[in-house]
Amino acid sequence: MASRQASVLVHVVFISFRAEAKPEQYAQILTDYQDLGERCGGRAAGILFWQVDRNLDQRKNWHLVELAVFRDDAALQRFRAHPAHTKLPSVLREIADWAVGDINSTLPVD
Numbered sequence: 001m002a003s004r005q006a007s008v009l010v011h012v013v014f015i016s017f018r019a020e021a022k023p024e025q026y027a028q029i030l031t032d033y034q035d036l037g038e039r040c041g042g043r044a045a046g047i048l049f050w051q052v053d054r055n056l057d058q059r060k061n062w063h064l065v066e067l068a069v070f071r072d073d074a075a076l077q078r079f080r081a082h083p084a085h086t087k088l089p090s091v092l093r094e095i096a097d098w099a100v101g102d103i104n105s106t107l108p109v110d
Contacts (some may be wrong), residue, residue, distance in 0.1 A: 006008065008048060009076050012101045013066040014055070021095040029079025029092065030054070037068060040082040062099075069107065087103060 017026050030052070035048025053073035057061045069109065070076040079085055 009070040011068040011104045014062040015064040015098045017096045039084040040079050046071035
């Protein structure tokens with residue numbers, strides 16, 4: 001099936017672990033974060049793409065990057081309110097800082 005252009009919402013999060021974060025906490029956050037998009041409803045909930053991994057560029061001390069594509073702002077708001085997602089900031093707040101960026105974009109989607 002050929003891709004089509006569609007207006008979507010691109011959501012990016014950069015996470016920086018503080019010095020007091022233990023390596024096992026870092027590893028557990030990364031593991032838990034990997035499938036958060038699916039646990040929050042996945043494609044059926046409007047989460048069209050989800051990826052979280054270690055940042056390849058450590059110059060600014062951002063350790064993890066989340067890249068997500070949502071069908072629209074309503075899908076992003078449902079994701080933000082989902083219990084699996086609301087748990088994450090409460091855990092991160094103790095050991096990390098983060099920055100969030102959201103933009104409307106036209107990307108090829110299936």
